[in-house]
Amino acid sequence: xxxxxxxxxxxxxxxxxxxxxxxxxxxxxxxxxxxxxxxxxxxxxxxxxxxxxxxxxxxxxxxxxxxxxxxxxxxxxxxxxxxxxxxxxxxxxxxxxxxxxxxxxxxxxxxxxxxxxxxxxxxxxxxxxxxxxxxxxxxxxxxxxxxxxxxxxxxxxxxxxxxxxxxxxxxxxxxxxxxxxxxxxxxxxxxxxxxxxxxxxxxxxxxxxxxxxxxxxxxxxxxxxxxxxxxxxxxxxxxxxxxxxxxxxxxxxxxxxxxxxxxxxxxxxxxxxxxxxxxx
Amino acid sequence: xxxxxxxxxxxxxxxxxxxxxxxxxxxxxxxxxxxxxxxxxxxxxxxxxxxxxxxxxxxxxxxxxxxxxxxxxxxxxxxxxxxxxxxxxxxxxxxxxxxxxxxxxxxxxxxxxxxxxxxxxxxxxxxxxxxxxxxxxxxxxxxxxxxxxxxxxxxxxxxxxxxxxxxxxxxxxxxxxxxxxxxxxxxxxxxxxxxxxxxxxxxxxxxxxxxxxxxxxxxxxxxxxxxxxxxxxxxxxxxxxxxxxxxxxxxxxxxxxxxxxxxxxxxxxxxxxxxxxxxx
Numbered sequence: 001x002x003x004x005x006x007x008x009x010x011x012x013x014x015x016x017x018x019x020x021x022x023x024x025x026x027x028x029x030x031x032x033x034x035x036x037x038x039x040x041x042x043x044x045x046x047x048x049x050x051x052x053x054x055x056x057x058x059x060x061x062x063x064x065x066x067x068x069x070x071x072x073x074x075x076x077x078x079x080x081x082x083x084x085x086x087x088x089x090x091x092x093x094x095x096x097x098x099x100x101x102x103x104x105x106x107x108x109x110x111x112x113x114x115x116x117x118x119x120x121x122x123x124x125x126x127x128x129x130x131x132x133x134x135x136x137x138x139x140x141x142x143x144x145x146x147x148x149x150x151x152x153x154x155x156x157x158x159x160x161x162x163x164x165x166x167x168x169x170x171x172x173x174x175x176x177x178x179x180x181x182x183x184x185x186x187x188x189x190x191x192x193x194x195x196x197x198x199x200x201x202x203x204x205x206x207x208x209x210x211x212x213x214x215x216x217x218x219x220x221x222x223x224x225x226x227x228x229x230x231x232x233x234x235x236x237x238x239x240x241x242x243x244x245x246x247x248x249x250x251x252x253x254x255x256x257x258x259x260x261x262x263x264x265x266x267x268x269x270x271x272x273x274x275x276x277x278x279x280x
Numbered sequence: 281x282x283x284x285x286x287x288x289x290x291x292x293x294x295x296x297x298x299x300x301x302x303x304x305x306x307x308x309x310x311x312x313x314x315x316x317x318x319x320x321x322x323x324x325x326x327x328x329x330x331x332x333x334x335x336x337x338x339x340x341x342x343x344x345x346x347x348x349x350x351x352x353x354x355x356x357x358x359x360x361x362x363x364x365x366x367x368x369x370x371x372x373x374x375x376x377x378x379x380x381x382x383x384x385x386x387x388x389x390x391x392x393x394x395x396x397x398x399x400x401x402x403x404x405x406x407x408x409x410x411x412x413x414x415x416x417x418x419x420x421x422x423x424x425x426x427x428x429x430x431x432x433x434x435x436x437x438x439x440x441x442x443x444x445x446x447x448x449x450x451x452x453x454x455x456x457x458x459x460x461x462x463x464x465x466x467x468x469x470x471x472x473x474x475x476x477x478x479x480x481x482x483x484x485x486x487x488x489x490x491x492x493x494x495x496x497x498x499x500x501x502x503x504x505x506x507x508x509x510x511x512x513x514x515x516x517x518x519x520x521x522x523x524x525x526x527x528x529x530x531x532x533x534x535x536x537x538x539x540x541x542x543x544x545x546x547x548x549x550x551x552x553x554x555x556x557x558x559x560x
Contacts, residue, residue, distance in 0.1 A: 104411065124408045125401030128453065129445050131384065155468040163456045165409050172452065172464070173408065176443045179468040181475070184452070188435040188459040195461070 001250040005257040008145055012264035013057050019271045020058045030274035032061045032090040033082045038068035043094045053263045059270055068098050076109050083111040089274035090116035116269040130177045134269050139171035141261030142224050153178040159199030160184045167205040167226055204238040214243035223251040226258050281530040285537040292544035293337050299551045300338045310554035312341045312370040313362045318348035323374045333543045339550055348378050356389050363391040369554035370396035396549040410457045414549050419451035421541030422504050433458040439479030440464045447485040447506055484518040494523035503531040506538050
């Protein structure tokens with residue numbers, strides 16, 4: 001079975017629209033502000049994707065475009081301005097930033113209740129402690145898809161490849177919060193295949209094209225491919241899709257798998273932020 | 281080899297004393313305030329141990345004794361008072377609290393820079409993000425011991441049993457920050473032995489007396505037993521010490537292993553907090 005990320009995202013969008021209608025009865029339109037520094041084409045594309053998704057469900061969105069030479073003070077000042085605005089419920093700082101800017105410091109400046117990417121230490125800490133509020137969108141999307149698929153996480157063997165701050169580490173904590181048994185592998189792991197073969201759930205976020213071959217996957221596994229690699233004219237994942245699709249119970253394609261799910265979680269969290277700022 | 285937690289703790293204390301002497305030249309005496317609610321004998325014992333350790337190295341310590349019927353407002357007010365005091369650099373709230381009090385809320389009231397137990401979401405989040413500041417003392421003690429033993433963590437197979445907020449989850453993140461491959465098992469894990477046998481490092485924090493038998497341990501492993509179980513008149517760990525000591529490269533006994541290491545990390549973090557509050 002191919003996990004259709006676009007189809008799942010549509011379901012999330014439908015649910016999100018209902019919540020937005022309810023907010024409208026309270027006179028509230030959820031607002032998302034994105035902050036983009038510089039003119040990196042990939043970043044511009046991601047920002048565009050996020051704004052079209054907002055438009056589809058009825059989230060008001062705006063982009064703050066900053067010059068690549070912007071000073072740290074100016075960037076932080078802009079974020080603080082967005083923190084103070086009542087019509088902005090979610091703030092998203094597009095990464096990466098130019099080298100002269102400190103991403104960690106900028107992230108910490110976003111008010112935790114508006115941090116729809118879930119990267120603020122306070123939100124990450126709540127996540128680790130099992131009191132999840134706003135959490136990183138890719139892990140959230142994977143958990144959401146597993147729930148939609150009816151996969152029981154308690155006691156399942158989950159194997160994650162990649163230990164980044166954005167996917168691997170927060171997803172490991174979220175899986176543990178749901179009582180999965182969790183293994184986290186990465187570039188330093190000695191025998192990767194020995195680990196991946198154990199995964200009833202296998203999530204790959206390594207950034208290495210076709211890293212995971214058919215003989216590295218447990219028959220019947222649920223496979224999530226977070227990789228987005230440009231190889232020639234093609235965009236491919238970290239999993240050898242053609243080989244693995246016949247072994248796995250279910251697998252996400254690239255593109256059209258984890259990507260749309262991630263964007264849909266951003267919408268969902270923006271609405272969640274608007275709800276909690278409205279009803280506090 | 282038996283890992284002598286008391287001996288390692290003495291080394292930490294010696295190093296801590298040197299740092300305290302340096303602070304004295306700046307006119308600063310590190311101060312720790314503990315907060316104890318009620319009269320639980322185990323909690324009283326732990327508090328006493330921590331105060332004697334402070335006395336040994338030259339940390340000024342005081343205990344705030346609160347009645348078990350104390351209101352939430354009174355507890356939080358007391359913590360805020362300690363937050364404001366310049367002579368208190370570290371605050372430790374002894375757990376568990378009586379049922380009518382919200383431990384999470386109380387923890388969040390402690391100023392992050394004085395949170396020497398590392399339980400505040402902001403400190404937990406910084407830990408998960410790889411920017412460790414004040415962290416939970418038991419995981420910190422285990423990492424410290426491994427460094428003293430000269431064990432290279434990069435690429436090592438670490439298996440943790442137990443996924444609590446105090447040990448398992450933060451230790452998993454700390455191991456990942458050091459590029460270990462990490463497996464986290466717990467009460468919901470289907471075949472525990474299959475996992476534990478893979479651990480070049482095995483940390484057990486399950487609270488189940490003698491859970492780990494000899495045939496569940498990889499020959500040559502480093503074994504850390506975090507369990508403290510009263511069985512009859514004896515205090516025993518989660519590891520069958522007599523059986524495992526002949527299989528492991530090194531093992532911590534109970535008592536006298538992880539316990540003293542944990543207390544020594546509390547001293548170390550109190551001094552660290554005093555240093556950063558002095559030099560900010």
